Amino acid sequence: MRTVAVLGAGKIGEALLSGLIAAGRDPQSLLVTTRSGRAAQLAEKHGVRAASTAEAAAEADVLVIGVKPQDIEPLLVSLAPVIRPGALVVSLAAGLPTALYERHLPAGTPVVRVMPNTPMLVGEAMSVMSAGSHAGPEDMETVRELLSAVGSVIQVPEAQQDAVTALSGSGPAYFFFLVEAMIDAGILLGLPRNVSTELIIQSAVGAAKMLRETGEHPVALREAVTSPGGTTISAIRELENHGVRAALLAAIEAAALRSTELGAAHR
Ligand SMILES: NC(=O)C1=CN([C@@H]2O[C@H](COP(=O)(O)OP(=O)(O)OC[C@H]3O[C@@H](n4cnc5c(N)ncnc54)[C@H](O)[C@@H]3O)[C@@H](O)[C@H]2O)C=CC1
Numbered sequence: 001m002r003t004v005a006v007l008g009a010g011k012i013g014e015a016l017l018s019g020l021i022a023a024g025r026d027p028q029s030l031l032v033t034t035r036s037g038r039a040a041q042l043a044e045k046h047g048v049r050a051a052s053t054a055e056a057a058a059e060a061d062v063l064v065i066g067v068k069p070q071d072i073e074p075l076l077v078s079l080a081p082v083i084r085p086g087a088l089v090v091s092l093a094a095g096l097p098t099a100l101y102e103r104h105l106p107a108g109t110p111v112v113r114v115m116p117n118t119p120m121l122v123g124e125a126m127s128v129m130s131a132g133s134h135a136g137p138e139d140m141e142t143v144r145e146l147l148s149a150v151g152s153v154i155q156v157p158e159a160q161q162d163a164v165t166a167l168s169g170s171g172p173a174y175f176f177f178l179v180e181a182m183i184d185a186g187i188l189l190g191l192p193r194n195v196s197t198e199l200i201i202q203s204a205v206g207a208a209k210m211l212r213e214t215g216e217h218p219v220a221l222r223e224a225v226t227s228p229g230g231t232t233i234s235a236i237r238e239l240e241n242h243g244v245r246a247a248l249l250a251a252i253e254a255a256a257l258r259s260t261e262l263g264a265a266h267r
């Protein structure tokens, strides 16, 4: 099995490590680098190996880049002289185009841009990959195999990655936000917090499973809950009155614009 290094193992990098280990990968085949002492903590916690950028580049077949867009340039400058010919670079960073990596790294380095999300931690990621100009079908297959251990994987043209980032990359945060607000609604109605939390989490999981397992359109599923003259339609009227649908359209559009901006800063 290939050695994988996560360069910049923060929240998403750790989610990937945990997910891969839970899926059965040998932790010793995983290398991690961080800027602080966090790599040593990750080594202790997960049994992976802490390394420097140069050590990771010397050994790993796949280099997963998990730093924030703002930190990418110093990392690429330190990686360029030490990367092995044929090593595959996988970027998880929002907004950053594969062309940025190709500009800094040796000519011909295969680069794959991936937008994952944190449910990787529990094997339920949505990962979306796009090929850079030197990444061939075999490279895409390597990335698909790696990421399919921790959830679903699809491929899209790179031009769609800003929209993908806004939708599924950030998506879990919108659901967590909604859940948080719904739990508060239970508190407002006088339920104990633990009861309200259990009701909402189980309803969220149940709704998600129905969406996935029935194949029904979300409108049909919502209509099945919405009895004539009943409780649900009273709530739906308030959601529409408060512009929740328009708010979601505007919010997701804003996230996509931000992804474009992050990329533009490095073009
Ligand atoms: N958190 C999320 O849900 C998702 C994040 N992403 C992307 O993943 C990237 C990281 O995000 P997070 O994990 O949330 O950030 P984070 O701040 O938790 O992790 C980034 C890590 O990189 C380390 N780092 C920075 N420069 C480094 C260097 N030169 N060498 C080694 N380590 C270095 C930092 O110390 C930090 O531990 C971002 O580009 C983000 O766009 C993508 C999808 C989802």
Ligand SMILES: O=C(O)[C@@H]1CCC=N1
Pocket (backbone or CB within 6 Å): 094, 165, 169, 170
């Ligand atoms: O908020 C962010 O920039 C990152 C990218 C997608 C999810 N988190």
